[in-house]
Amino acid sequence: MQTIQRIHRSGVGVGPDRTIGEVARVMERSGIGLVAVVDGDDLVGVVTDRDLVRRGLARGLPIDSRVDAVMSSPVLTIDADVDIHEAYDVFSLHRVRRLAVVDHGRFLGILSLDDLLVDAASDLVALVSPLAAEIAAPHRDSRVPTATG
Numbered sequence: 001m002q003t004i005q006r007i008h009r010s011g012v013g014v015g016p017d018r019t020i021g022e023v024a025r026v027m028e029r030s031g032i033g034l035v036a037v038v039d040g041d042d043l044v045g046v047v048t049d050r051d052l053v054r055r056g057l058a059r060g061l062p063i064d065s066r067v068d069a070v071m072s073s074p075v076l077t078i079d080a081d082v083d084i085h086e087a088y089d090v091f092s093l094h095r096v097r098r099l100a101v102v103d104h105g106r107f108l109g110i111l112s113l114d115d116l117l118v119d120a121a122s123d124l125v126a127l128v129s130p131l132a133a134e135i136a137a138p139h140r141d142s143r144v145p146t147a148t149g
Contacts, residue, residue: 011100011109013038016045020056020070021063023047034098036107037071043100043107045071077102078111087111 013036014023023035027049037045047067055061055070076094078087080103090099091113098112 011036011107013043013107014067015039016066016068016071018067019064020052020061020067023067024049024052024063027052034110036075036100036110037067037073038107041106043075043077043102043105044068045073046075046098046100047071075100079103080108084116088116091116 012026012030012032014026016037016039018026026035027033033049034046036043037047045068047070051070051072056065057063061069076090076096077100078090080101087099090096097114098110101108101111
């Protein structure tokens with residue numbers, strides 16, 4: 001399965017000139033904790049809600065400061081068409097919670113550990129359902145007569 005098939009929501013991108021206040025409101029309205037910072041078609045950074053607090057507000061930056069002042073760059077990315085198991089390896093190796101998914105450098109969305117965990121749980125439910133049914137109502141064969149000698 002390709003990485004792009006595991007993304008549950010499209011990514012949200014903002015320009016590098018947006019303010020941290022605007023980005024915080026975008027995150028709140030969208031119910032997300034990370035936005036991509038894009039300049040044209042180029043992914044130039046990402047900013048998390050934690051970045052806004054730790055790199056922005058906690059350091060006394062005014063709310064009208066540009067988001068590129070608090071973004072992380074360069075961005076760890078993964079190609080949309082790679083196998084999902086390669087994404088597992090990238091998550092494990094780099095110990096991150098989110099990866100930007102790109103297609104020829106163009107930002108498509110964010111793949112999160114949450115996405116993978118939800119999919120894994122769903123897959124496990126599908127695998128366990130037949131077993132649970134068997135435990136709840138075991139199949140009983142009719143008695144087979146034993147041979148007498």
